[in-house]
Amino acid sequence: MPGTVQSIERAAAILRMLAGGTGRLGLGEIAKSLDLAKGTTHGILRTLQGVGFVEQDRVSGRYQLGAALLHLGTSYLDINELRSRSINWADPLAARSGEAVRIGTVLEGRVLVVHHVFRPDDTFQTLEVGSLLPLHATALGKVLLAYRSALPPAELERFTRRTVVSPRELAAALEQVRLAGWGAEIEELTLGEAAIAAPIRGYGGLVVGAIGVSGLVERMCDTRYRPHPRLVGYVRDAARAVSRDLGAARH
Amino acid sequence: MPGTVQSIERAAAILRMLAGGTGRLGLGEIAKSLDLAKGTTHGILRTLQGVGFVEQDRVSGRYQLGAALLHLGTSYLDINELRSRSINWADPLAARSGEAVRIGTVLEGRVLVVHHVFRPDDTFQTLEVGSLLPLHATALGKVLLAYRSALPPAELERFTRRTVVSPRELAAALEQVRLAGWGAEIEELTLGEAAIAAPIRGYGGLVVGAIGVSGLVERMCDTRYRPHPRLVGYVRDAARAVSRDLGAARH
DNA sequence: GAACGCCGTTCGGCATTGTCGAACGCTCAG
DNA sequence: CTGAGCGTTCGACAATGCCGAACGGCGTTC
Numbered sequence: 001m002p003g004t005v006q007s008i009e010r011a012a013a014i015l016r017m018l019a020g021g022t023g024r025l026g027l028g029e030i031a032k033s034l035d036l037a038k039g040t041t042h043g044i045l046r047t048l049q050g051v052g053f054v055e056q057d058r059v060s061g062r063y064q065l066g067a068a069l070l071h072l073g074t075s076y077l078d079i080n081e082l083r084s085r086s087i088n089w090a091d092p093l094a095a096r097s098g099e100a101v102r103i104g105t106v107l108e109g110r111v112l113v114v115h116h117v118f119r120p121d122d123t124f125q126t127l128e129v130g131s132l133l134p135l136h137a138t139a140l141g142k143v144l145l146a147y148r149s150a151l152p153p154a155e156l157e158r159f160t161r162r163t164v165v166s167p168r169e170l171a172a173a174l175e176q177v178r179l180a181g182w183g184a185e186i187e188e189l190t191l192g193e194a195a196i197a198a199p200i201r202g203y204g205g206l207v208v209g210a211i212g213v214s215g216l217v218e219r220m221c222d223t224r225y226r227p228h229p230r231l232v233g234y235v236r237d238a239a240r241a242v243s244r245d246l247g248a249a250r251h
Numbered sequence: 252m253p254g255t256v257q258s259i260e261r262a263a264a265i266l267r268m269l270a271g272g273t274g275r276l277g278l279g280e281i282a283k284s285l286d287l288a289k290g291t292t293h294g295i296l297r298t299l300q301g302v303g304f305v306e307q308d309r310v311s312g313r314y315q316l317g318a319a320l321l322h323l324g325t326s327y328l329d330i331n332e333l334r335s336r337s338i339n340w341a342d343p344l345a346a347r348s349g350e351a352v353r354i355g356t357v358l359e360g361r362v363l364v365v366h367h368v369f370r371p372d373d374t375f376q377t378l379e380v381g382s383l384l385p386l387h388a389t390a391l392g393k394v395l396l397a398y399r400s401a402l403p404p405a406e407l408e409r410f411t412r413r414t415v416v417s418p419r420e421l422a423a424a425l426e427q428v429r430l431a432g433w434g435a436e437i438e439e440l441t442l443g444e445a446a447i448a449a450p451i452r453g454y455g456g457l458v459v460g461a462i463g464v465s466g467l468v469e470r471m472c473d474t475r476y477r478p479h480p481r482l483v484g485y486v487r488d489a490a491r492a493v494s495r496d497l498g499a500a501r502h
Numbered sequence: 503g504a505a506c507g508c509c510g511t512t513c514g515g516c517a518t519t520g521t522c523g524a525a526c527g528c529t530c531a532g
Numbered sequence: 533c534t535g536a537g538c539g540t541t542c543g544a545c546a547a548t549g550c551c552g553a554a555c556g557g558c559g560t561t562c
Contacts, residue, residue: 003541004298005520007549008262012302012319019326027510037551042511047255051263052358059454061510065327067358068263070365073324074381075270076316107303107318114321127378130325203310254512256549258520278539288522293540295520312539 010034011044015053015065024062073130082200082209083114085245090117090211093238097231099213099220101238102128103200104140109153111141111210119215136170137163139185139197140210145170146177147199147207162187182236184227187217194220196227198239202246211239261285262295266304266316275313324381333451333460334365336496341368341462344489348482350464350471352489353379354451355391360404362392362461370466387421388414390436390448391461396421397428398450398458413438433487435478438468445471447478449490453497462490 013034018025031041045063048054052068077083086103094101094117103115110132118125135141136156145152156165164170177183182198197212212235213220222228264285269276282292296314299305303319328334337354345352345368354366361383369376386392387407396403407416415421428434437445448463463486464471473479 003294004301005258005262005294006298007256007258007519008295008298009302011256011259011262012304015323016319019323023330028508038510039512039552040550043254043256043549044259046511047257047259050255051260053263056510064330065323067327067331067356067363067365068267069320069327070324070381071358071363071383072266072270072316073321073327076318076320076324077381079274079315080318105318107322112318112322114318130321130328132322254549258549279537289539290523290541291521297540307539 007044010036010040011048011053014041014044014048015069018054018063018065024057024060024064026062030063077114077129080114081246082202082242086115086200086209086211086242089238089241089245090115093211093213093234094118094120097213097234099215099231100125101211101213102140103209103211104133104138104144105209106135106144106148107132109135111135111138111144113140114209134159134189137185137189139183139195139212139214142173142177142183142185143197143199143210143212144207146174146183159189160187160191162191164188182232182239184232186221186225186227192217194227196220196231196235198236199243200239200246201243208246211235211242258295261287261291262299262304265292265295265299266320269305269314269316275308275311275315277313281314328365328380331365332497333453333493337366337451337460337462337493340489340492340496341366344462344464344485345369345371348464348485350466350482351376352462352464353391354460354462355384355389355395356460357386357395357399358383360386362386362389362395364391365460385410385440388436388440390434390446390463390465393424393428393434393436394448394450394461394463395458397425397434410440411438411442413442415439433483433490435483437472437476437478443468445478447471447482447486449487450494451490451497452494459497462486462493 014030017030017033027038027041027045031038045054049056052066054063055066056063082105083103090101090103098120100119101117102113104111104113113128113131113133116128133141134157135145136152137159152170156170158165164173182196184194184196186194193214194217195212195214197210199207200209200211202208213231220227220231265281268281268284278289278292278296282289296305300307303317305314306317307314333356334354341352341354349371351370352368353364355362355364364379364382364384367379384392385408386396387403388410403421407421409416415424433447433449435445435447444465445468446463446465448461450458451460451462453459464482471478471482
């Protein structure tokens with residue numbers, strides 16, 4: 001790829017690698033995985049350490065992500081227009097539906113959660129902002145797939161017995177999403193849980209994200225094991241409201 | 252600085268710049284600020300865009316931070332030992348004190364908030380994880396300064412009429428912190444608010460962070476405008492507990 | 503206890519790599 | 533219509549960062 005700086009690409013690959021694996025990695029592992037000389041890898045890591053993107057454990061010599069990335073990540077949230085426009089509508093959606101609300105975009109073949117409102121009851125929940133979810137097994141992901149040229153991953157990972165793993169079946173589901181204007185997922189990622197999502201459109205009608213609710217199947221679905229039309233209506237209303245905000249913002 | 256990759260340093264400088272300024276920046280601005288040729292800057296930005304660290308607004312052509320940074324930032328939180336060890340003790344501290352709890356480390360002359368537990372009451376609060384606070388005007392920062400070789404910034408910014416801006420006064424305050432084993436801040440960053448903090452020690456007794464509570468002055472302080480000894484006790488207990496966890500973790 | 507293997511680190515020489523500066527197309531304002 | 537400003541492209545030069553081999557420390561093994 002001409003015109004690009006490959007030392008930066010290599011640095012990014014190292015960071016991704018450190019983010020993927022749990023815990024610290026050794027210089028040798030990193031160098032071998034990326035097919036780089038140890039000396040080269042060391043130079044990049046030393047530089048990344050200098051700018052705070054990487055830290056080194058003094059006793060083991062291994063490397064891990066650095067603190068500067070945390071601030072960059074939250075700065076991204078502050079800037080992100082999708083998120084800032086969504087916040088005003090996510091809270092009411094959570095209140096009306098009584099469920100947790102999440103907003104997501106596509107990143108590297110996965111769903112990146114950019115906003116998360118807890119379910120209104122006070123049970124323990126963990127913040128999922130910044131986490132990556134599979135495209136084919138979440139309501140947010142299906143909606144994003146349906147309206148994007150982005151293709152689903154070749155290998156559809158199975159999470160539960162209800163996960164859609166057949167490409168044909170998935171294509172049919174996506175067509176269904178396009179026809180209905182919203183998508184759902186029922187026990188396809190975690191047994192006992194379900195979700196509903198609708199697309200958020202930016203300027204020119206382009207889908208830039210998705211908003212949805214998720215929770216226990218018995219609350220999300222009716223007696224026929226189908227998503228509650230009432231919840232679907234809430235989600236679609238919220239998605240339209242955010243889309244209007246985003247479109248209006250593009251004078 | 253020999254042995255370091257300067258294209259990566261330049262890329263990091265660009266990212267810091269994008270994180271600092273609010274909103275998007277133009278190529279020209281960036282190039283001028285860093286004394287780089289426009290072509291060079293463009294190559295770096297194009298690469299950063301390729302790896303998702305930077306996004307470009309299609310209509311204005313300006314650049315902003317990218318989504319990949321969000322996941323890297325939260326991955327840092329997952330790895331971070333200071334944070335993971337603190338979580339179990341931060342919640343009880345918030346419950347006992349009835350105040351918001353924050354845990355911080357030093358990053359580039361500021362306090363980086365790595366964990367934040369909301370005040371137990373249900374009033375509206377915004378998550379401060381990832382934000383940067385001044386060292387000299389926060390309880391967390393004073394504690395970190397007192398036990399670190401890191402020097403306070405030459406220029407002490409004034410936030411309120413109570414902010415300590417004289418280096419001599421600050422040095423005295425830090426000495427006080429070292430003697431007492433804890434630090435406080437009363438209306439030095441925001442009028443009406445105060446905070447108490449204590450140091451967290453890692454292996455070998457080295458201070459690696461600080462934990463503290465913050466809230467309205469009338470709840471944090473007694474009638475003599477001094478921090479409640481009861482709250483100070485809670486904070487110090489929590490700090491010791493986390494330190495023990497961290498020390499024990501280093502088999 | 504000595505030899506081994508593995509780790510992160512250092513260093514010098516080569517050529518690959520990224521840098522520079524000028525020129526291009528474009529949009530917007532005057 | 534003209535000018536200034538924007539982001540972008542391109543080619544030539546040499547500075548830059550890459551590579552590979554060698555170093556010193558540590559833990560393990562036999």
